[in-house]
Amino acid sequence: MADIKHDVIVVGSGAGGAMAAYELTKAGVKVLMLEAGRDYNPTKETPMFQSNGEAPLMGAGNADKDFGFYDATVDGGWQVPDEPYTMAEGTEFLWWRARMLGGRTNHWGRYSLRFSEHDFKGKSRDGLGADWPFEYSDLAPWYDKTETLVGVCGANTDHDDMPHSSPGVLLMPPKPRITELLVAAAAKKEGIDLAPMHRAVLTAPKDNRAKCFYATPCGRGCSIGAAFQTTTSLIPMAKGTGLLEVITGAMVRSVDTDENGKVAGVTYVDKKTGTDKKLTARIVILAASACESARLLLNSKSQKHPNGLANSSGQVGRNMMDSTGANIGAMVPALRNRPRYNEDGHTANHLFIPWWGHQAHAKGKFDFPRGYHFEIGSGFRQPGSWVAGDLQGYGKALKDEAKASYGAYIGFALRGEMLPNEYCYMEIDDKVTDKWGLPVAKFHWKWSEHELNQIKHGLETAKAIFANMGVDLGQLPAPEEAILKGGEIIHEVGTTRMGNSAADSVTNQWGQTWDCDNLFVMDAGVFASNPHKNCTLTIMTLAMRNANWLATQMKQGVI
Amino acid sequence: MADDYPKQEYEYLPKLSRRQSLKWLGMLATGAALPGLAAFSDKQAIAATTAGHWPEAKLSPITAKGYGKDPNLIIPPKTPWPRTLTPAQLNSVAVLSDILVPQEGNIPSASRLGVPDVVDEWVSAPYVNQQRDRVTVLSALAWIDDEATSRFQKPFTQLSTAQQIQIMDDIAFDNADTPPQFKRIAGAFSRFRSLVLAAYF
Numbered sequence: 001m002a003d004i005k006h007d008v009i010v011v012g013s014g015a016g017g018a019m020a021a022y023e024l025t026k027a028g029v030k031v032l033m034l035e036a037g038r039d040y041n042p043t044k045e046t047p048m049f050q051s052n053g054e055a056p057l058m059g060a061g062n063a064d065k066d067f068g069f070y071d072a073t074v075d076g077g078w079q080v081p082d083e084p085y086t087m088a089e090g091t092e093f094l095w096w097r098a099r100m101l102g103g104r105t106n107h108w109g110r111y112s113l114r115f116s117e118h119d120f121k122g123k124s125r126d127g128l129g130a131d132w133p134f135e136y137s138d139l140a141p142w143y144d145k146t147e148t149l150v151g152v153c154g155a156n157t158d159h160d161d162m163p164h165s166s167p168g169v170l171l172m173p174p175k176p177r178i179t180e181l182l183v184a185a186a187a188k189k190e191g192i193d194l195a196p197m198h199r200a201v202l203t204a205p206k207d208n209r210a211k212c213f214y215a216t217p218c219g220r221g222c223s224i225g226a227a228f229q230t231t232t233s234l235i236p237m238a239k240g241t242g243l244l245e246v247i248t249g250a251m252v253r254s255v256d257t258d259e260n261g262k263v264a265g266v267t268y269v270d271k272k273t274g275t276d277k278k279l280t281a282r283i284v285i286l287a288a289s290a291c292e293s294a295r296l297l298l299n300s301k302s303q304k305h306p307n308g309l310a311n312s313s314g315q316v317g318r319n320m321m322d323s324t325g326a327n328i329g330a331m332v333p334a335l336r337n338r339p340r341y342n343e344d345g346h347t348a349n350h351l352f353i354p355w356w357g358h359q360a361h362a363k364g365k366f367d368f369p370r371g372y373h374f375e376i377g378s379g380f381r382q383p384g385s386w387v388a389g390d391l392q393g394y395g396k397a398l399k400d401e402a403k404a405s406y407g408a409y410i411g412f413a414l415r416g417e418m419l420p421n422e423y424c425y426m427e428i429d430d431k432v433t434d435k436w437g438l439p440v441a442k443f444h445w446k447w448s449e450h451e452l453n454q455i456k457h458g459l460e461t462a463k464a465i466f467a468n469m470g471v472d473l474g475q476l477p478a479p480e481e482a483i484l485k486g487g488e489i490i491h492e493v494g495t496t497r498m499g500n501s502a503a504d505s506v507t508n509q510w511g512q513t514w515d516c517d518n519l520f521v522m523d524a525g526v527f528a529s530n531p532h533k534n535c536t537l538t539i540m541t542l543a544m545r546n547a548n549w550l551a552t553q554m555k556q557g558v559i
Numbered sequence: 560m561a562d563d564y565p566k567q568e569y570e571y572l573p574k575l576s577r578r579q580s581l582k583w584l585g586m587l588a589t590g591a592a593l594p595g596l597a598a599f600s601d602k603q604a605i606a607a608t609t610a611g612h613w614p615e616a617k618l619s620p621i622t623a624k625g626y627g628k629d630p631n632l633i634i635p636p637k638t639p640w641p642r643t644l645t646p647a648q649l650n651s652v653a654v655l656s657d658i659l660v661p662q663e664g665n666i667p668s669a670s671r672l673g674v675p676d677v678v679d680e681w682v683s684a685p686y687v688n689q690q691r692d693r694v695t696v697l698s699a700l701a702w703i704d705d706e707a708t709s710r711f712q713k714p715f716t717q718l719s720t721a722q723q724i725q726i727m728d729d730i731a732f733d734n735a736d737t738p739p740q741f742k743r744i745a746g747a748f749s750r751f752r753s754l755v756l757a758a759y760f
Contacts, residue, residue: 038629047632055635056626058677058757062686064625069635075628220632383760391752394659394731402756 006032006245007554009266009281011252011296014103015536016522016543017287018230018238019146023547025243029554032279033235034250034268036288037075037099042106042232046072046223048216052384060385066096068384072107072221072229075099082435086442093443094487095291101248102231103289104490105536106221109348110200110228111375112152113533114143116163118358119417122529126369128450129419130319132528133500133509136163142545143537144169150228150540151206153346154198161355161371162195171203173350174214177343179335179378179410180351186468187353190461197352197375200228200537209233218347227346250277251436254300255284255519261304263519269436283518283550283559285511286496287543290525291320291426294495295441298428310496310513315506317427319420319494320443321530324372324451325484328462329411330471331388336404340380343407349376353412355532368453372416372532374462380407410469414458415489417532418451424486426495445486455479491535496525511546518559522546611740612709614701616694623685643683643693647714649675651700654716656755658727669759677758678751692750699747703730706744 008024010017013035021031047070052059055069066077075081076098087093098104117136123129144166153171156164173196176184184194201218202211202225209225209232218227225232238244249271256278258264265280286293294317298308308316355371389405391398418424423446428439456479463473476482499505502514511526513519522543524535553559623640630636644652656669656678669675682693703726707715711722718726729738731752733745 045632047635050632050635056639057681057684057686057689060688062625062684062688064628064630064686069626069630070632077628081628383757385757386753387756387760391749391756392732392734394727394752395661396663398752398756399660399663402760 006030006281008032008283008285008550009034009279010285010287010522011266011293012103012287012289012523013101013230013235013246014105014287014289014523015230015539016524017285018102018105018234019540019543020285020287020520020522020547021244022234022238023544024551025238025241027548027551027555028243029551030243031238031245032281033244033246034252034266035101035103035246035248036251036271037101037103037248039246039248040074040100040102040106040231042072042102042221042225042229043223046216046221048220048223052382058383058385067107067219070217070220072219073098073100073104083440084432084434085440086429086432088442088444091443091445092485093445094485095441095443095492096487096490097289097292101246102229102235105229106231107219108229108536109534110218111348111534112147112150112154112198112200112537113354114163114165114198115139115531115533115538116161118161119529119531119533122370128369130497130499130504130528133498133505138509139541139545142541146537146541146544149544150200150233150537151202151209152198152200152537153196153203155196157193157195159193159195159354159356160358161373170198173197174203174345176351177345177349177379178338178341179332179343179407180349180376182332182334182469183353183376183378183410183465184351186465189468190464192353192356192461192465194351195354197349198537199346199348201346202226202228203346207237212346214342214344214346216347251438252288252296253436253438255286255296255309256300257302257304257309257516259304261302261516263309263516283520283554285520285522285547285550286525287521287523289523290492290495290527291441293521293523293525294426295428295438297496299439305515310506310515310519312515313502313504313506315497315504317495318425319497319528320424320426320492321418321420321494321527322487323489323491323530323532323534324414324416324418324447324454325489326414326455326458326479326482327411327484328414328459328473328476328482329377329409330466330473331390331405331408332410332466332469332471333408334470335408335410338407340407343379344381345379349378352376366453366457368450368457369419370417370450370454370532372414372454372458374458375413375415377411377413378407378409410466412462412465414455414462415532415534416451416454416458417530419448420494420529421446421448423448443486447483447486451483452479455483491524491530493524493527493530493535496521497528498526499528510549511542512550520546520550611743612702612705613743614698614705616698616701618694618697621683621685621690621693623683625685638680640680640683640685642679644675644679647716648697648700649679650716651703651714652678652755654723655700655703655751656759658723659752659755660759669755672759674755674758678754681754681758692754695747695750696754699744699751702744702747706730 120132212226251269300309353374429442496506626639652675653670660669662668
């Protein structure tokens with residue numbers, strides 16, 4: 001490896017870090033990327049066709065592999081060995097972390113919906129939370145470029161919650177499944193329209209990445225590059241410029257500043273030797289995931305930054321949000337014993353239920369302020385560690401019941417927008433350190449009435465749709481019971497939010513920290529709100545826009 | 560054609576490697592403390608059926624490690640932890656799973672597809688859910704043998720088909736009509752049945 005004297009250090013190799021590295025190297029900037037986890041190569045390591053029957057415990061998940069044996073996540077999940085986190089009394093918060101090159105882009109759901117002007121200006125509309133410091137029209141061309149680069153399949157529709165991509169940007173979506181068509185017919189009776197889900201899965205080949213062959217669950221990763229992950233796209237592409245160096249097994253301990261408070265570089269733990277190494281750079285970009293980047297800032301106190309680096313606003317770790325979530329589903333009698341066909345598709349739902357409530361909200365018809373959507377789980381799947389059905393008795397009748405129930409279950413997963421509140425934040429636990437001696441993150445969490453009312457509405461809507469499919473969901477659980485835990489949806493954002501003012505935000509619209517003009521954040525920490533539409537596409541779009549802005553600033557000698 | 564084997568001679572042949580089989584036979588010969596072997600006392604076996612009986616479980620803990628957070632996904636580990644079912648328990652699982660999923664035409668029964676191996680791997684695993692299922696499954700197997708002994712003075716695998724079905728009919732249905740003395744076993748058997756079906760398919 002040639003000795004590259006880098007200008008920029010990027011901490012993190014996931015969605016934001018890899019996009020920043022790619023855009024910067026394309027612009028001629030030398031980048032050093034640090035990744036806490038090990039090197040990981042999907043082309044060699046993805047179990048594309050291994051069956052559940054070949055895996056221990058029929059592929060079932062456990063404390064070692066939370067999302068199942070074949071899930072791509074390495075050395076992580078709900079717990080990272082020797083790297084604990086703590087929670088305030090009364091708080092339940094789940095924090096998913098991976099420790100691998102490419103981070104969580106290796107196993108994510110690939111859902112890629114644009115945020116709209118409606119999403120960016122929530123506070124202007126209802127007075128809650130915070131607006132983003134730019135307009136949708138500023139980001140729209142970058143959404144086009146990101147969707148083109150990443151490869152997103154879907155379709156433009158008339159839904160007012162789903163802004164259009166420019167013509168030719170989206171790849172063709174796959175055909176709806178029988179189960180999804182049934183849901184569409186049932187939802188139509190409630191005045192609700194489904195739409196093709198947008199997913200970062202190729203349905204046509206792109207550069208050296210193959211199109212999806214509709215066979216392998218995306219959570220395993222994708223050795224052919226069809227399901228997007230940075231390890232089969234942005235990282236090798238950036239390396240191809242000759243300007244990117246990647247060091248794995250590097251846990252950043254602190255971001256270091258000079259006597260003037262300007263960022264000078266980082267100190268990281270070389271995990272193999274356990275020793276600290278110091279690096280200098282002109283610019284540092286944090287993209288270690290929202291809570292890890294915030295944790296790093298808070299652990300990087302100095303004389304000029306006594307409350308943590310770039311924390312003059314006191315907002316680092318604050319305004320933390322996840323998505324709301326709830327699951328509800330049932331066996332649909334109409335689907336029993338239906339004809340078998342290959343229903344794998346691109347793994348996730350081909351149709352989903354986008355938020356339909358803008359107009360009703362404008363008329364004040366709801367007792368909750370922000371929207372949600374439903375993802376649909378259904379279809380003939382490779383059998384795993386359980387089979388569906390009312391399994392009684394024994395013999396042929398039992399077997400027939402299992403066969404009749406196969407592919408007859410439909411589940412709705414609600415994903416909604418929460419508001420930031422004063423009870424949801426992250427700080428440093430000064431009593432607990434991890435294996436590297438780093439003080440750990442301590443989480444505080446509490447849902448508000450906004451979220452509980454939203455869940456209640458979602459469950460009632462689901463019940464109405466299922467009734468139209470001939471299913472009585474019976475007594476609905478209370479929203480407090482149904483709402484999934486904080487962190488459980490794995491969409492943590494907001495801990496270093498962007499804004500128009502240094503008084504109440506950590507970065508400007510470019511992800512540049514107010515306090516330190518050569519320090520940037522390019523993960524979801526910068527989100528000013530958490531629309532219900534999954535973060536990753538917008539993380540990458542912001543990173544693309546902001547890395548390009550940064551490159552221009554560097555060329556002009558401003559930074 | 561029904562796959563009717565003589566009960567007394569039936570022996571399930573687990574899909575172990577020769578090395579593992581020899582290791583197993585060695586453990587049996589030396590009488591080493593096989594978890595589960597001496598776990599259920601015979602004295603608990605006979606109890607008044609009106610009150611219902613439940614075997615007292617004394618299981619030695621499973622101390623094996625799991626496969627860790629970075630296992631080889633391309634070549635999954637075949638035997639990540641030692642198997643703990645005894646030959647007698649494996650036979651019981653085989654007989655029960657073949658009642659649950661018998662041969663149908665040319666389609667093999669559950670035991671012919673190695674379902675008992677899958678159940679063994681499951682209950683021998685060091686993870687929380689599997690440990691919980693281990694207690695459920697081993698209790699169910701012991702209960703069924705206790706019930707067989709109580710009714711017919713023989714363990715379940717040595718009963719005639721008709722006798723086996725008589726017991727099955729009492730425990731294989733877990734609903735509002737289940738008599739109180741069979742409620743608990745019906746629940747445990749339900750979990751066992753789910754495992755067998757998943758392994759089968």
